[in-house]
Amino acid sequence: MNDTDRTDALERYIGNTIRELRNKQDLTISDVSELTGISRGMLSKIENAQTAMSLDTLSRLSRTLGVSLSALFRNYDVPSGSAQMVKQGEGMEVVRRGTKRGHTYHLLAYDQGPNKLFEPFLITMNDKSEVFPTFEHPGTEFIHILEGVIEYRHGQNTYVLKRGDSLTFRGDVPHGPEKLIKLPINFLSIIIYNSNTNS
Structure with missing residues (x-):
């Protein structure tokens, strides 16, 4: 994966994470816009991975959504892994x-x-x-x-x-x-x- 692909993947991940957190809290884009001072158009672009954002913007979003910056990236680039499950009685x-x-x-x-x-x-x-x-x-x-x-x-x-x-x-x-x-x-x-x- 080249640097451009990595950047695109990171922006998609952040956008999806922000959308999931917003939906979990029953917040509209307008609600988040009011709370953060970030325009609705910019928020929509962030959620759809159509723009990069500054650390300040990311920090304001994380505070508004009630999570730390590190929590936003917790599941990014985690190996998929594989596990073998044996159900009771099936060994x-x-x-x-x-x-x-x-x-x-x-x-x-x-x-x-x-x-x-x-x-x-x-x-x-x-x-x-x-x-x-x-x-x-x-x-x-x-x-x-x-x-x-x-x-x-x-x-x-x-x-x-x-x-x-x-x-x-x-x-x-x-x-x-x-x-x-x-x-x-x-x-x-x-x-x-x-x-x-x-x-």
Whole structure:
């Protein structure tokens, strides 16, 4: 985008923002003209991006519309971004080592490119008789208990985790559920991979 295009885009943005603020407050162009001392013709040109304006004019408009100068530009040139939303119950069910009856993994984000940065799982357990293997993987794991009570092993230590409790640990140390104390158990497990680790 060249300088002329940037200027045009900025004028369109300011014009649209001023029009939206004026309409939200049920003000006519005549109302704003009286309050600011700026002619109706000039205000119309500003809103339609047909003219540039001085900082003084912009300052008078922002005061009249009850916003700061910085608020006028708050959403200008903000990257559109992209986010992945997974609705409740729509996480992709995956099979991992140890997945058996009464033990499900739902992956809550995916398609992250060739090198995974993290993997968030919602894990549900509702079978007390299940025997769990230990896990080892690269990176760091964070778990947060949403429901139930579980005894969780990491290396030689065990931790009793209840609703609201969290545990963070190195993934390359053997770990996993030791005992299911109160069912059902639901918890978030987020594995964060090192940037130089391909998984």
